[in-house]
Amino acid sequence: MSILTENYIVKNVRAYPVLREKFMAYMKGVKNLPEGFRENKLFHDYLKVRRNNPEKRVSQSEYMIFGFYNLSTGEQKKYLTDVEATRLMRPYNNDSEPYLKSKATFLKNFTRFIHRGWLYVPKASYEEFCDFLHKYRTIALKPQYSSWGIGFFKLTEEEFASKEDPKEFYQKLCEGRYLAEEFVQSCKELAAFHPSSLNTLRVITFRNGDRFEVFGGGLRVGNNGLCVDNAHGGGIFCEIDPESGKIITDGLDEYSNSYVTHPMTGVPFKGMQIPRWKEVVELCKEASKELPCLRVVGWDVAILEDGTLELIEGNHSPGMNIVQAPAKHGVYERFSSMLLDYYGEPDQYVTKQSA
Template sequence: MGKLGYIFRCIAHMDYGALFQTVGDCHDKSGKNRVWLFADVVKCGFKFGAGYKDYSLLEFYNMNDAQRATFVTRGVNNTIVRRLNNPEYYHLVDNKNEFYEFFNEYLHRGWLHFSTCSKEEFLAFMEGREQIIAKPSDLCCGQGVEKLKVADFDSLDALYDYLKGSGADLIEDVVVQHPAMAKIYPGSVNTIRVYTVRPEDGEPHVIYACIRMGNSDRPVDNINAGGMYAVVDLETGKIAGPACDKEFHVYERHPRSGTELPGYQIPMWDKVMNLCHAAAAKIPGMGYVGWDVAITEDGPLFIEANNLPGHDAFPQMPSQAPDHIGFKPQFEKYLGKL
């Protein structure tokens, strides 16, 4: 009932207006009959676990069923999560405070659980600090994250009141990224999203990595917040091709910095891989995790982790999979038939 239950939940909560808009958009791009497209979207939902957003983003209307079966859709991704991740341990990554405590040795920055601290503890933490990052406890995709400068407030008391009013849960040091990472785009901390799987044999494997880059006025690099991503070669740590975003734009160079992306060397790559291997082996009950890694001059560190790693960062966009072969076979090397 797992797969069917997931499909029926999607049907019950579907935004039908957006569904019909997607059918219209696919018709405009492909010229195919709207009725046929609607029926095909429904079929792909049942057969491949593909939502209408998957259908559009991956251009399923241009593929046959054998090709579609190779893609990690939303439903396939959720199947992997259900198979490898125990919900009893989700709190270790969902709750930022618990994540920070559990993985404190990998954070390499000062932080404070603001929502539970006293004002005196806050003032002591702020001594010598000119700016901080404030985060809510349980939002994702960069939502609610703010970079705050002490100089923008009349006093630390005013900053404290602002943080209380905004619902901040954690405050922490601003991560200063490695110059080679800042060269890509200095407006955000550009992170490496590393996907690890730990199948039933207990041995963790890095299965995929991509670099996420900001491309907006917000200090975040999330794909769902206007950012872009590019595949990173696991062996060399070099960017393996152009970047793309969720609007189907493809970038050989970063549009704001002008930095050429294909072939760009990510610094300290071996240390990034070692960090994620160690964390994947340490965390209990979680066999499929997406680790967000920043790289500073002192080495890599964790920003956060995800127990439902987004499948939209896999190299499956039309420009990345011109042969219409998706990423699912890479998972099946370790997990068997999905």
């Protein structure tokens, strides 16, 4: 046995209990197991999938929401995991990362698409923060570099005033590099799914000069009374037809639980027409022209109570689960082909960036 083979075996033996613990913790959220499977069988099949697709770095959630337990290795390779998507996009999107990853920088660069009030807390005095909170009464707070809804929470003026030490709380927000935003709400059509959260549209676009195309889209809605719509925060997502703006699938969560209607409100997903869809696409097209380095972007757009279209953020490395999992169709080939068609070989971008 070679030392490389021996090291590979040792690494996998050491990783086994950690993987098993994570997988079993994840499985607690799965309401219905696939036919013919128990948790142990699924876990060992998941290990097999990881061995057969080492380049994919399949997460337990991707394994379940893509239905890999029922697919051959060839069929599994048609899907694009988050790790693969990031790897494919990185050469093309490296230049856009500084403008999109920082929420404060994003807000400064896309002001004509943003109507909500915002404040970067570390740059504001305690008095300025209090004035901002008093003006909007309810605000959304999120770490400047967070993703997946991690660290997000809502704060009212009354809640802040009731803190044992409001100044200490403000200092913690500064230390956590929090961004404060006016808490906005969805239009009645999208709020109907889950009124507690801002329910947003994810629109994945390609642009090169005058060429522009919507690769795919989806709706994300909250669940369980939480304020976030992100799947990692318990939300539900479904796919939208880019041409018509209609929802074409049932809802799905990150535990592969499927929903014909929203479990809290009973509102059906499939067949709903997204309001002002053509205008949403046009907004994303215009936003993609704002900086020359923007190539592939996952835009998050809200339609507010008064019908205003609001750009929430842009993602330089958007995941593709929303355009694969609900309808169970992989996009690896289409996505990688479009990257080459729009931008050519990635090496030219790597050379420019390292020069």
